[in-house]
Amino acid sequence: MDSQQTIIIPVPPLFNFQECLWFLNRNYDDCLHVVTETAVFKAIATPFGDVLFRVGEQGTFVKIDLLQGDSGPECRDYLTRYVRDWFDMDRDLAPFYGYLKRDSRLAYMAEDFAGLRLMGISDMFEALCWSIIGQQINLTFAYKMKRRMVEQYGRHIEWNNQVFHIFPEPEILANAEVEVLRGMQFSQKKAEYVIGAARAFTEGTLSRSLIEALPDFDSRQKALVAHKGIGIWTANYVLMKTFRAPEGIPHGDVGLLNALVGHGIIGARSEKEKIEAFFHDYAGWETYVTFYLWRSLAVKPLA
DNA sequence: ATCCAGGGGTCAC
DNA sequence: GTGACCCATGGA
Numbered sequence: 001m002d003s004q005q006t007i008i009i010p011v012p013p014l015f016n017f018q019e020c021l022w023f024l025n026r027n028y029d030d031c032l033h034v035v036t037e038t039a040v041f042k043a044i045a046t047p048f049g050d051v052l053f054r055v056g057e058q059g060t061f062v063k064i065d066l067l068q069g070d071s072g073p074e075c076r077d078y079l080t081r082y083v084r085d086w087f088d089m090d091r092d093l094a095p096f097y098g099y100l101k102r103d104s105r106l107a108y109m110a111e112d113f114a115g116l117r118l119m120g121i122s123d124m125f126e127a128l129c130w131s132i133i134g135q136q137i138n139l140t141f142a143y144k145m146k147r148r149m150v151e152q153y154g155r156h157i158e159w160n161n162q163v164f165h166i167f168p169e170p171e172i173l174a175n176a177e178v179e180v181l182r183g184m185q186f187s188q189k190k191a192e193y194v195i196g197a198a199r200a201f202t203e204g205t206l207s208r209s210l211i212e213a214l215p216d217f218d219s220r221q222k223a224l225v226a227h228k229g230i231g232i233w234t235a236n237y238v239l240m241k242t243f244r245a246p247e248g249i250p251h252g253d254v255g256l257l258n259a260l261v262g263h264g265i266i267g268a269r270s271e272k273e274k275i276e277a278f279f280h281d282y283a284g285w286e287t288y289v290t291f292y293l294w295r296s297l298a299v300k301p302l303a
Numbered sequence: 304a305t306c307c308a309g310g311g312g313t314c315a316c
Numbered sequence: 317g318t319g320a321c322c323c324a325t326g327g328a
Contacts (some may be wrong), residue, residue: 131309138308141326187324189311231311255309294309308327315320 005071007064007080014093016115017057023119026298028139031147031165032126041067043157043164044082044123048075052157052164055083062087068159088117088244096285100292103281105263109292118291121241124208125201126167131237132193132229133186141185148184149173149194170201193229200227208242217247240287249279249286259293 011017025035034041039056051069055062064083069075084090093115100110121127133149134142153168153176173195181191200206206227214220217239224235233250240248250256257269266274282289 132311134309136308136310136323137325138327141308144326185325189324193311229311233310237309250309253309254307258309297309306328308325310323312323313321316318 004076005066007066007076007083008058008061009064009080009084009089011057011060011062012089012092014097014115015087015089015117017062017087019113019116020087020119023116023295023298028143029147030143031150032167034162034164041162041164043068043166045155045166045169046070046075046078046082048072048078050155050157050166051075051079052159053079055087062089068157082122085122086120088120091117093117093288096282096288099282099285099289105265106289106292109296113292113295116292116295118240118244118288120244123167124211124238124242125170125197127238127242128197128224128230128234129167129173129194131234131241132190132197134237135190135234145184145186149181149186152180152184170198173198174202189229196228197230212243217245220245240290244287246284246286246288249290253290255294255297256290259296263293263296 021035021038021040024030024033024040032042039054041052041054043050043052045051046069048070052067053069054065054067056065057063062083064079066076066079097110101107121130129149130142130146133145137145147165150165150167153172155166155168157164157166176195176198178188178191178195181194182188186194197206204210206224211220211223214223220239220243221232221235224230224238225232233252236245236248236250238248239245240250257266260266260275260278261269265278279286279289
């Protein structure tokens with residue numbers, strides 16, 4: 001009985017749960033999961049209904065505990081795949097670490113961030129909305145806006161006197177009003193973009209399966225950028241987080257550029273050819289090195 | 304007040 | 317395709 005509510009997954013080499021957990025927490029207030037010292041709680045919508053689960057570590061296993069919702073075998077399989085994807089557990093990082101260690105500027109990352117995985121956002125609609133919200137504003141503020149939107153439009157699960165939020169469905173946000181989002185400090189355009197994205201999903205002109213069906217990175221990027229409010233940065237962010245496309249470099253990203261300057265890889269933000277050369281050296285791992293550079297921007301608080 | 308923040312759209316060339 | 321310019325909304 002109890003065993004049916006627990007799933008264990010052997011951890012792959014070069015995997016460090018605590019590093020991943022720390023990234024999920026950082027110093028931001030993400031409303032879509034709750035991180036403790038040893039675990040992360042998350043509620044999601046599944047084909048089997050809303051589910052609340054906890055991901056922790058047990059020896060050399062990642063352990064998923066089902067706390068609320070369907071615990072049948074199909075749902076457990078779904079959650080297993082979900083967590084494997086979320087933590088990018090099926091990737092062999094050895095080649096990437098090979099590149100890092102040959103790069104004197106970034107070699108320290110292979111030690112300091114050892115086992116950190118590129119944390120994904122498997123729900124493309126969520127990834128898209130989040131990247132629209134995050135355009136050109138600081139992350140602290142972006143997380144606040146996301147929280148207001150999720151609390152207003154999303155479902156939630158209550159468990160142990162705590163609330164766990166689920167990202168809103170496109171059908172709900174498609175009928176949201178710009179004025180309401182403006183009240184949550186969305187700019188006019190940002191409100192229009194999010195609602196527009198939700199309508200594209202409900203109308204079927206945009207979906208994960210549509211993008212997935214396209215043959216290559218360029219056509220996927222192109223299909224995304226065709227929508228209002230989605231530029232290269234936003235499209236590539238989605239391709240990185242949802243589809244895990246290695247080429248999904250968030251070109252022009254302020255954090256990325258700051259990290260490149262900070263590591264002496266470029267002298268100024270405008271040095272486009274040096275940036276290109278840098279990513280050429282990490283071919284196949286462009287988004288991973290971007291993720292690690294983002295990670296380098298966040299300083300771990302002293303114990 | 305000033306500059307910055309995990310950009311996008313428009314419009315000329 | 318590229319670059320200049322404008323836009324929005326807080327944070328520090």
